[in-house]
Amino acid sequence: MNYTIGEPIRDAKAPEGPIEERWDKRRFSAKLVNPANKRKLNVIVVGTGLAGGSAAATLGELGYKVKSFCYQDSPRRAHSIAAQGGINAAKNYRGDGDSIHRLFYDTVKGGDFRARESNVYRLAQVSVNIIDQAVAQGVPFAREYGGLLDTRSFGGAQVSRTFYARGQTGQQLLLGAYQALERQIAAGTVEMHTRHEMLDLVISDGRARGVIVRDLVTGEIETHLADAVVLATGGYGNVFFLSTNAKGCNTTAIWRAHQRGAYFGNPCYTQIHPTCIPVSGEYQSKLTLMSESLRNDGRVWVPLRKGDDRVPSDIPEDERDYYLERIYPAFGNLVPRDIASRAAKNVCDEGRGVGPGGLGVYLDFADAIGRLGREAVEQKYGNLFEMYERITGEDPYTRPMRIYPAVHYTMGGLWVDYDLQSTIPGLFVIGEANFSDHGANRLGASALMQGLADGYFVLPTTLGDYLANGPFGEVDQESVDEALGQVTGKIGRLLSVDGTRTADSYHRELGKLMWEYCGMERTEESLRKAMERIPELREEFWSNVKVSGDEEGLNQALERAGRVADFFDLAELMCLDALHRTESCGGHFRAESQTEDGEALRDDENFAYVAAWEYSPDGAPVLHKEELEYEYVKMTQRSYK
Amino acid sequence: MAVTGAVLVLFLIAHMVGNLKIFLGAESFNSYAEWLRTVGEPAVPARTVLTLTEIVLAGAVALHMWSAVSLARRASKARPVKYVARRKSQASGYVVRTMRYGGVIIVLFVIWHLLDLTFGTVNPKGFGATPYDRVVAGFDPSRWWVTAFYLVALVMVGLHLRHGLWSAFQTLGLTSGGRRRTLNLFAAVFSTLLVLGFVAVPIAVMIGAVK
Amino acid sequence: MNLTLKVWRQNGPADSGRMMTYQVKDVSPDMSFLEMLDVLNERLILEGDDPIAFDHDCREGICGMCGMVINGVAHGEQRATTTCQLHMRHFEDGATITIEPWRAAPFPVVKDLVVDRGSFDRIIQAGGFISVPAGSAPDAHSLPVKKDDADDAFDAATCIGCGACVAACPNGSASLFTAAKITHLGLLPQGQPERDARAVAMVEQMDLEGFGGCTNTGECTAVCPKGISLDVIGQMNRDYLKAAR
Numbered sequence A: 001m002n003y004t005i006g007e008p009i010r011d012a013k014a015p016e017g018p019i020e021e022r023w024d025k026r027r028f029s030a031k032l033v034n035p036a037n038k039r040k041l042n043v044i045v046v047g048t049g050l051a052g053g054s055a056a057a058t059l060g061e062l063g064y065k066v067k068s069f070c071y072q073d074s075p076r077r078a079h080s081i082a083a084q085g086g087i088n089a090a091k092n093y094r095g096d097g098d099s100i101h102r103l104f105y106d107t108v109k110g111g112d113f114r115a116r117e118s119n120v121y122r123l124a125q126v127s128v129n130i131i132d133q134a135v136a137q138g139v140p141f142a143r144e145y146g147g148l149l150d151t152r153s154f155g156g157a158q159v160s161r162t163f164y165a166r167g168q169t170g171q172q173l174l175l176g177a178y179q180a181l182e183r184q185i186a187a188g189t190v191e192m193h194t195r196h197e198m199l200d201l202v203i204s205d206g207r208a209r210g211v212i213v214r215d216l217v218t219g220e221i222e223t224h225l226a227d228a229v230v231l232a233t234g235g236y237g238n239v240f241f242l243s244t245n246a247k248g249c250n251t252t253a254i255w256r257a258h259q260r261g262a263y264f265g266n267p268c269y270t271q272i273h274p275t276c277i278p279v280s281g282e283y284q285s286k287l288t289l290m291s292e293s294l295r296n297d298g299r300v301w302v303p304l305r306k307g308d309d310r311v312p313s314d315i316p317e318d319e320r321d322y323y324l325e326r327i328y329p330a331f332g333n334l335v336p337r338d339i340a341s342r343a344a345k346n347v348c349d350e351g352r353g354v355g356p357g358g359l360g361v362y363l364d365f366a367d368a369i370g371r372l373g374r375e376a377v378e379q380k381y382g383n384l385f386e387m388y389e390r391i392t393g394e395d396p397y398t399r400p401m402r403i404y405p406a407v408h409y410t411m412g413g414l415w416v417d418y419d420l421q422s423t424i425p426g427l428f429v430i431g432e433a434n435f436s437d438h439g440a441n442r443l444g445a446s447a448l449m450q451g452l453a454d455g456y457f458v459l460p461t462t463l464g465d466y467l468a469n470g471p472f473g474e475v476d477q478e479s480v481d482e483a484l485g486q487v488t489g490k491i492g493r494l495l496s497v498d499g500t501r502t503a504d505s506y507h508r509e510l511g512k513l514m515w516e517y518c519g520m521e522r523t524e525e526s527l528r529k530a531m532e533r534i535p536e537l538r539e540e541f542w543s544n545v546k547v548s549g550d551e552e553g554l555n556q557a558l559e560r561a562g563r564v565a566d567f568f569d570l571a572e573l574m575c576l577d578a579l580h581r582t583e584s585c586g587g588h589f590r591a592e593s594q595t596e597d598g599e600a601l602r603d604d605e606n607f608a609y610v611a612a613w614e615y616s617p618d619g620a621p622v623l624h625k626e627e628l629e630y631e632y633v634k635m636t637q638r639s640y641k
Numbered sequence B: 001m002a003v004t005g006a007v008l009v010l011f012l013i014a015h016m017v018g019n020l021k022i023f024l025g026a027e028s029f030n031s032y033a034e035w036l037r038t039v040g041e042p043a044v045p046a047r048t049v050l051t052l053t054e055i056v057l058a059g060a061v062a063l064h065m066w067s068a069v070s071l072a073r074r075a076s077k078a079r080p081v082k083y084v085a086r087r088k089s090q091a092s093g094y095v096v097r098t099m100r101y102g103g104v105i106i107v108l109f110v111i112w113h114l115l116d117l118t119f120g121t122v123n124p125k126g127f128g129a130t131p132y133d134r135v136v137a138g139f140d141p142s143r144w145w146v147t148a149f150y151l152v153a154l155v156m157v158g159l160h161l162r163h164g165l166w167s168a169f170q171t172l173g174l175t176s177g178g179r180r181r182t183l184n185l186f187a188a189v190f191s192t193l194l195v196l197g198f199v200a201v202p203i204a205v206m207i208g209a210v211k
Numbered sequence C: 001m002n003l004t005l006k007v008w009r010q011n012g013p014a015d016s017g018r019m020m021t022y023q024v025k026d027v028s029p030d031m032s033f034l035e036m037l038d039v040l041n042e043r044l045i046l047e048g049d050d051p052i053a054f055d056h057d058c059r060e061g062i063c064g065m066c067g068m069v070i071n072g073v074a075h076g077e078q079r080a081t082t083t084c085q086l087h088m089r090h091f092e093d094g095a096t097i098t099i100e101p102w103r104a105a106p107f108p109v110v111k112d113l114v115v116d117r118g119s120f121d122r123i124i125q126a127g128g129f130i131s132v133p134a135g136s137a138p139d140a141h142s143l144p145v146k147k148d149d150a151d152d153a154f155d156a157a158t159c160i161g162c163g164a165c166v167a168a169c170p171n172g173s174a175s176l177f178t179a180a181k182i183t184h185l186g187l188l189p190q191g192q193p194e195r196d197a198r199a200v201a202m203v204e205q206m207d208l209e210g211f212g213g214c215t216n217t218g219e220c221t222a223v224c225p226k227g228i229s230l231d232v233i234g235q236m237n238r239d240y241l242k243a244a245r
């Protein structure tokens, strides 16, 4: 393994003292910026999802001069829009015993003890304000007949604390943030740059001072300078090519920041979602998530016999294997995401998978329909069934659905301290783009919570503290020129190769490799294989990729090629991180580290730390460990048997 | 649009009711026409009310046409490049597409109609005859093509109102929730009744029920 | 299956554009419409041609980025479906498919099938929000909302801003989009203080952008992937008339 170990890091920003008081203390100690000065302070926010949208809007409200960027044609289209299930908050509106402490506890435990206690506690505290904020903005959450907000329960929790807006919670929350952002654009505090992709970070005098972006419409390369830069560019699940992320989701922004010195935290932690619609062919471009709620009434099974390709209705009961009910009698079909996912992969690896390529398991509603009647099932899941039929052309009322796990969320990201500041002063990272408060595994409905907590409440305070020392003066022209040179050089290289394969075909191959060797289950052998193959593939990419068109004007082939190039580098670091972490935890399952019953086995003695990787141009990353301490939640092994 | 349309609709209702008096006999019909001209007398000179009505009507038609034209112009400015594939209607379709040329047909009809029954220029009985006679002569079976033209125009009026009424309700913001259905149904029923009411007269003359 | 595609190609806002014909072979009926175009584009790239530019992102019918007029119908003929959710099994082998961008002056073509929908954002900027700075909100339960109102507001709020309504409207009107937002916020108690001003400002901005007027033809709701109802236009007119008075 080619890496070195550097100085351990400690996040010194979280105040000492009782955990309930830390955020208050931090807020109180944060320096304030005088309102007249705010107008002189410029902030760049890249990304307009829940995190970036809410941050840009709030900073604008506070009076800073904000520039906001996204690669889509409108800030409203960030991938947060696709979140279905809901958002957690410790409101205890049900009186079912929920509290900030319980949400904190569940999140730390759900994250398999790889998250920071102080951060998670703050998240739980702020969750309450998020709901107030969203409701005041007009987010139409589901309500009960009494006019009060409805909640549902979600995986990993025994209380009902998930607020939702039918199956479109992310959409409604994002539109709330988007509208707040548009209000600031109209007020002139935020300058919006849509269809702009960030390609590099400008650092001057050791501080993040700006970004290099490409105007995707004209092709022009532009420099934008500011006193601080905020990255809110979302997750990098698309390194697997097929994922539930939007097609444009990328790692470019955070990867370039990483190359400029920001540490990358826990890159290998990825979350796999068990209920996605399976792949139907080579041409497949993305995967679609089906709400997990389906597992409440559907029964998961595969044929007992290998290669049994009879239609499902012809397979008699005693030739079916309801494997989740068999292996986990207590939780049955409702085991957590990672367990359900791995079990599906295992039966498919045994050759018992169904559908194209044997990559699928049945999710059968026959029992539910028999028990509750078709109408009741339709009431509950009608829209999901319709979505399934739209995509597969099969009718789930008469034929069991086929589902398969898919990459869904990345817990890793740029390392940040309690203030959400990366290791580069003035570079703040929020939302899914940072290594987040979720540890090794994210509970359902808590990514939306984190994005909004960061954007509406945490960042505006901590960034103010940083900016109180600003403005930071002139930016050194040399560093701008150097960054510009990097960007144009890379674009030039991509266009000049003129090889015989498209960027997409390389991306597809890289994705398969990652899924196979660094996916749901990782072994030393598989990871080593991947680490051998990735550099070869990257080499080939750089000498044989074909990008048509030129650097001027809208060139979607060029955009894609640039993103794929960065995925190669990231993939390598993910494998290295996965290889060095010889324990299993949360979304990271090392086959070598499991209990007798095949459960993830943590190694708290050796791995209770955040792995923060420092980029090194010579290819041997430096590992900085941030030890995790648990004062309030005792470390225990998860069990769902 | 909706306001001018509403004026025109009110006129049509009154006009239809008036026309139906023909079934009460020549006397009734003629005295009704006479009343139209003398109403308000002696407070105001003869024809004052009728002339006022005519002015309002003419104004309404003019404004209505003006707004139809400006809507059409805005529409073509909003879509300077047309689609290559013929746009397929996904909605109610037919009725809606007749609005513009249907309106033109109606206006042409009204011109003819005025020449025919008001001024008598193109009426076999000429201007001197009573309205009753003009109607009876105008729709004489030998002049079946006139009757046919009337029928076509009336159908156009019906279609125009079918959509126009509902559209006016929507434009005036009267449609909300459950009421939209009712109003839509009302538009359909109302325009059908109105057309039937109008059609009754020429048909009656044709078949000799009124002579 | 094999298909003939007639696609609008336009190299930039200044170019005049033209229809071009492409043959695509061995299309799987399970492909989505965009995947079919991906396959064609891969081939075009390898042949050194410019791939057909089209907008897309989530590919699951929620971001509102995709959209093209397929055989004369915005988002294609399948009801309540975005282009990215349309699948090839709904087409016949050997068919000829015409593909054009949204056509409207306030949606200028950027390239090929990509248009600029910034006018929608500006309509929202005019008033499509509730002014509440972060941190100033009262407790969420301080203001109960009738379930029916909340549900109706939600129905209107599901608009994804795709622009199909404009593309389909014979008048090029943005009424459905604008009305959906006015209705969503106007139905909630939180939206009342700004209700009148919002309706007037948004309608005026819509006219200013150069969208056509609504003559209630209902084409918009028929192609709307989220099935936004014409009720919202009635509501918008009601609010506007009330506020303008």
Ligand SMILES: Cc1cc2nc3c(=O)[nH]c(=O)nc-3n(C[C@H](O)[C@H](O)[C@H](O)COP(=O)(O)OP(=O)(O)OC[C@H]3O[C@@H](n4cnc5c(N)ncnc54)[C@H](O)[C@@H]3O)c2cc1C
Binding pocket: A046, A047, A048, A049, A050, A051, A052, A069, A070, A071, A072, A075, A077, A078, A079, A080, A081, A082, A083, A084, A085, A086, A087, A169, A170, A196, A197, A198, A199, A232, A233, A234, A235, A244, A245, A246, A249, A250, A252, A253, A289, A408, A409, A430, A431, A432, A433, A444, A445, A446, A447, A448, A449, A451
């Ligand atoms: C299908 C699906 C369902 C989900 N359901 C839930 C759920 O029910 N509950 C829950 O809590 N979480 C859910 N999640 C997770 C959650 O939605 C995301 O983690 C969260 O929304 C991420 O928000 P974000 O603001 O960090 O990033 P995003 O919303 O992804 O925004 C990224 C932004 O960055 C911009 N950007 C990216 N790269 C660049 C670049 N190089 N240059 C310029 N701009 C760039 C984009 O334009 C975009 O505006 C779901 C995720 C998916 C995929």
Ligand code: HEM
Binding pocket: B001, B002, B003, B004, B005, B006, B008, B009, B012, B061, B064, B065, B068, B069, B099, B100, B101, B102, B103, B104, B106, B107, B160, B161, B163, B164, B165, B166, B167, B168, B169, B171, C214, C215, C216
């Ligand atoms: C040149 C002649 C005419 C033209 C071009 C024309 C055109 C139109 C058009 C395009 C509309 C749709 C407007 C909308 O839906 O908002 C309309 C509506 C209407 N028209 Fe006409 N029309 C004409 C004559 C008439 C006549 C003679 C009448 C009545 C006798 C009439 C009654 C109506 C009514 C009631 C409406 C509904 C108004 C509304 O929707 O707001 N029109 N007309």
Ligand code: HEM
Binding pocket: B015, B019, B033, B036, B050, B053, B054, B057, B106, B110, B113, B114, B117, B118, B131, B135, B150, B154, B157, B198, B199, B201, B202
């Ligand atoms: C079969 C149906 C109809 C019959 C029998 C009929 C009959 C008449 C008669 C007899 C008059 C003359 C009244 C008079 O001079 O005192 C008249 C006037 C008129 N009619 Fe009709 N009409 C019919 C349909 C219509 C329709 C459909 C329209 C409009 C769309 C219309 C518009 C008018 C107008 C504008 C006048 C002139 C009114 C005036 O001078 O104030 N008519 N009609």
Ligand code: SF4
Binding pocket: C158, C159, C160, C161, C162, C163, C164, C165, C166, C176, C177, C180, C220, C223, C224, C225, C226, C227, C228
């Ligand atoms: S109203 Fe419907 S068609 Fe129009 S933008 Fe919204 S979702 Fe698209």
Ligand code: F3S
Binding pocket: C165, C168, C169, C170, C171, C172, C173, C174, C175, C176, C213, C214, C215, C216, C217, C218, C219, C220, C221, C230, C233
């Ligand atoms: S199609 Fe156009 S005319 Fe009005 S009802 Fe819809 S906006």
Ligand code: FES
Binding pocket: C055, C056, C057, C058, C059, C060, C061, C062, C063, C064, C065, C066, C067, C082, C083, C084, C085
């Ligand atoms: S690509 Fe997002 S709606 Fe079609």
